[in-house]
Amino acid sequence: xxxxxxxxxxxxxxxxxxxxxxxxxxxxxxxxxxxxxxxxxxxxxxxxxxxxxxxxxxxxxxxxxxxxxxxxxxxxxxxxxxxxxxxxxxxxxxxxxxxxxxxxxxxxxxxxxxxxxxxxxxxxxxxxxxxxxxxxxxxxxxxxxxxxxxxxx
Numbered sequence: 523x524x525x526x527x528x529x530x531x532x533x534x535x536x537x538x539x540x541x542x543x544x545x546x547x548x549x550x551x552x553x554x555x556x557x558x559x560x561x562x563x564x565x566x567x568x569x570x571x572x573x574x575x576x577x578x579x580x581x582x583x584x585x586x587x588x589x590x591x592x593x594x595x596x597x598x599x600x601x602x603x604x605x606x607x608x609x610x611x612x613x614x615x616x617x618x619x620x621x622x623x624x625x626x627x628x629x630x631x632x633x634x635x636x637x638x639x640x641x642x643x644x645x646x647x648x649x650x651x652x653x654x655x656x657x658x659x660x661x662x663x664x665x666x667x668x669x670x671x672x673x674x675x
Contacts, residue, residue, distance in 0.1 A: 527552035529656050529668035531563075537673045541621035548601065548613040548656045550666065555608035559659040560600050563615050567595035567623075567674075570649045594650075595623065607658060624675060650674075 533546040548563060572589045601613040652674045657667040 525664060525666065526554070526556055526660070527658075527666050529658065529666055531654055531656050531668050531670040533654075533670060533672070536671065538619055540619055540623045540625075540674065543616050543618050544654070544672070545614070545616045546654070548615065548668075550607070550611040550613070550658060552608055552610075552658075552666070555606050556658075556660055556663075557606050559604050559661055561602040561607070561611065561613060561658050562598050562600050562656070563613075563617070564596055564598040564655045564657070565617055565619070566593065566653055566655055568592065568651045568653075569594050570651065619674060 528551050530549040530551075531546060532549070533544070538544055544565070546563075548561070550561060569592050570589060571592065572587060597617065599615060599617055601615060602611070652672050654670045654672060655667060656670075657665050659665055
């Protein structure tokens with residue numbers, strides 16, 4: 523175990539539909555006591571946009587590619603507050619996925635994706651990544667955290 527400790531996220535499955543509840547458990551294991559702000563779990567959605575363009579240099583052309591990651595959704599649930607944490611801690615969480623999370627309407631995430639793609643001149647192809655992030659927020663130090671990839675759709 524490197525650093526101050528480690529976290530584990532236990533989920534019964536990794537595929538969910540909009541409107542469903544993600545329920546799981548987080549285990550925190552610390553080497554020594556540490557003062558922290560909170561333990562939390564967040565549902566995060568990110569979009570990766572790749573753009574390619576031809577660039578002229580000298581007498582030839584070269585293709586230039588850039589990839590940008592934009593956070594399009596984040597909901598954080600606090601599981602425990604500010605205090606000194608030590609040893610092992612177990613936390614259960616339940617988080618409802620919004621029913622319109624993939625809805626192309628103005629409130630939905632996909633409308634945001636289309637707007638971002640238009641602003642950056644990207645191809646309308648979108649690549650979504652969804653994950654849970656469990657975190658022990660340590661002020662002035664490295665947080666103890668863990669990611670678990672999930673699929674929504």
